[in-house]
Amino acid sequence: MLDLQGYGPSILEGAVLTLRAALAGLLLSILFGLLGALAKLSSSVPLRVLAGAYTTLIRGVPDLVLMLLVFFGGQMLVNDLTARMGWEHVDVGPFAAGVLTLGFIYGAYMAETFRGAILAVPAGQLEAARAFGMGPFLVLRxxxxxxxxxxxxxxxxxxxxxxxxxxxxxxxxGLDDMVRKAALAAGATRQPFTFYFAVALVFLALTTVSTLLLAAAERWARRGEARPA
Amino acid sequence: MIDLEIVVANLPLYVRGTWTTLWLTFASLALGLVVAVPLGLARTSRNPLINYPVWLYTYFFRGTPLLVQLFMIYYGAGQFAFVRESSLWPLFSQAWFCALLAFTLNTAAYTAEIVRGAILATPVGEIEAARALGMSRRLVLRRIVLPSAFRRALPAYGNEMIFMLHGSAVASTVTIVDLTAAARIVNSRYYSPYEAFLTAALFYMALTFAIVGLVKLLERRWHAHLRPLAP
Structure with missing residues (x-):
C-alpha cells in the first residue's frame, strides 16, 4: 500500500528514538509533577509561590518556544559553566535538551493532575497513618x-x-527522530507525502496502543471500587 | 545578563510576528468552528455512514502531531500531479495557505469532539419536552440542543483556543514569520537565545492570558444562571 522504497527500517529506527525520548520525558515529567504538586500543597509560602509560578508560566508558552530556549540557552549555560570551571567542552545535544524540556513542560501539567489526585485522598487516612507512627515517606509510599x-x-x-x-x-x-528520517527520505525520493503519512500512521499506532493500555490500567486501578449492580 | 537593547531593536519584528500568529490562530479557529459544528452533529448520528467517516477524520487528526499534518500538506501536496495541475496549486504552493489548512483541519477535529460531547450531555427531558410541544427536529436542534451545548462546550473550547495559539508555533518551521520565527531570527542574528526566546515567551503568555480573560468574560455572560447569588 505504502511504498517506502527501502526507507522503512530507517523510519522504524527513528520511531524507536521518538518512543525513547517520549518515555524518558514521561518519567522526568512525573518526577517534576510530583515535586510540583507536593510544593503546591506544602505549608511553606515560598514553595507554593515557586510551584504556582512554574505551572502558570510553563503552561502559557508553546512547547516549541521552550524547546528552542532550552536547546540554545541551555547550551550557552553549559558553555559558560564549563569555561568557568576549566572543564572540557560538553555538547548538550538535541536528545538531552529535548527530554529535559519535555519533562519540564509536562511536569507542569502533571503537577496540576497530581495536585487534584492528592486532594482526592481523604485527609483522615493520612492522619490515621501518621497516628499509627508512620513517617512522612512511609505515608507517601x-x-x-x-x-x-x-x-x-x-x-x-x-x-x-x-x-x-x-x-x-x-x-x-535536530533530533534524528522519525520526522527527520522522513524528511531525509522525502528529499531523496521526492515523495514527501508518502513518508510523512507513514510517520503519521506510526504516531496513530502509538496513540492507539497507549489509549488501549491506559484504559486497561484504569480498569485495574479501579478494581477496588464498588460497581453499580 | 539580558541585553534589552536587542529586544528593543527587534520589537517591530516581534510585533509583526505577533500579528501573523494572531491572524493564523483566529482564522483557523473561526474556520474550524464553522466546520466542527456539523461534524460534531454528524458524530452524534446513529447512521454509521455519517458517523464513521467523521470518526475516522477526528481519530486521525487528534492522534497525530500537528507538525506532521502541516508537513503532509506543505511538502506533501506537490507529490500529486492532480494537485499540481489543479487551479488550487497557486494556493497549495504558499506556506500561509498550507498552515491555515492544516490548523483548520486540526482544530476542527478537536472541536467536533467537544461539540459531540456537549450535545450528548443535553438532558433527555429537555428534548422530550420540546418534541412534546410540537417542535420539529430542526427546531429542537436550533432552539434547545445547540444553544445549551455551546454553553457547556465553552470551558473546553477555551482550552482548545489556547492549544491552537501554542500549536501555531509550528508555522515557523515552514518559512512563516510568526512570533516563534521572529525569535528564531533574532537568535540566529545575535546568538542570544535568552533575549530572543524569553521575549517571545512573554508575548505568548500575554496572548494566553488575554484568551483566558476573554473566556472568563464569556462564561460570566453565558453561565450567569449558574453563578451563586450575590450575598
Missing amino acids: RILLPQMLRHALPGVGNNWLVLLKATALLSVI
Whole structure:
C-alpha cells in the first residue's frame, strides 16, 4: 500500500528514538509533577509561590518556544559553566535538551493532575497513618501514592498522549527522530507525502496502543471500587 | 545578563510576528468552528455512514502531531500531479495557505469532539419536552440542543483556543514569520537565545492570558444562571 522504497527500517529506527525520548520525558515529567504538586500543597509560602509560578508560566508558552530556549540557552549555560570551571567542552545535544524540556513542560501539567489526585485522598487516612507512627515517606509510599494513582491515571494518560505527539517537535532542534528520517527520505525520493503519512500512521499506532493500555490500567486501578449492580 | 537593547531593536519584528500568529490562530479557529459544528452533529448520528467517516477524520487528526499534518500538506501536496495541475496549486504552493489548512483541519477535529460531547450531555427531558410541544427536529436542534451545548462546550473550547495559539508555533518551521520565527531570527542574528526566546515567551503568555480573560468574560455572560447569588 505504502511504498517506502527501502526507507522503512530507517523510519522504524527513528520511531524507536521518538518512543525513547517520549518515555524518558514521561518519567522526568512525573518526577517534576510530583515535586510540583507536593510544593503546591506544602505549608511553606515560598514553595507554593515557586510551584504556582512554574505551572502558570510553563503552561502559557508553546512547547516549541521552550524547546528552542532550552536547546540554545541551555547550551550557552553549559558553555559558560564549563569555561568557568576549566572543564572540557560538553555538547548538550538535541536528545538531552529535548527530554529535559519535555519533562519540564509536562511536569507542569502533571503537577496540576497530581495536585487534584492528592486532594482526592481523604485527609483522615493520612492522619490515621501518621497516628499509627508512620513517617512522612512511609505515608507517601503506603497510603498516598497507591490511592492517588486511581485519580491521577486519566490525567496522566491525557498528558502522555499530548507529550507523545510533542516529541515530533524535537526534529526541529535536530533530533534524528522519525520526522527527520522522513524528511531525509522525502528529499531523496521526492515523495514527501508518502513518508510523512507513514510517520503519521506510526504516531496513530502509538496513540492507539497507549489509549488501549491506559484504559486497561484504569480498569485495574479501579478494581477496588464498588460497581453499580 | 539580558541585553534589552536587542529586544528593543527587534520589537517591530516581534510585533509583526505577533500579528501573523494572531491572524493564523483566529482564522483557523473561526474556520474550524464553522466546520466542527456539523461534524460534531454528524458524530452524534446513529447512521454509521455519517458517523464513521467523521470518526475516522477526528481519530486521525487528534492522534497525530500537528507538525506532521502541516508537513503532509506543505511538502506533501506537490507529490500529486492532480494537485499540481489543479487551479488550487497557486494556493497549495504558499506556506500561509498550507498552515491555515492544516490548523483548520486540526482544530476542527478537536472541536467536533467537544461539540459531540456537549450535545450528548443535553438532558433527555429537555428534548422530550420540546418534541412534546410540537417542535420539529430542526427546531429542537436550533432552539434547545445547540444553544445549551455551546454553553457547556465553552470551558473546553477555551482550552482548545489556547492549544491552537501554542500549536501555531509550528508555522515557523515552514518559512512563516510568526512570533516563534521572529525569535528564531533574532537568535540566529545575535546568538542570544535568552533575549530572543524569553521575549517571545512573554508575548505568548500575554496572548494566553488575554484568551483566558476573554473566556472568563464569556462564561460570566453565558453561565450567569449558574453563578451563586450575590450575598
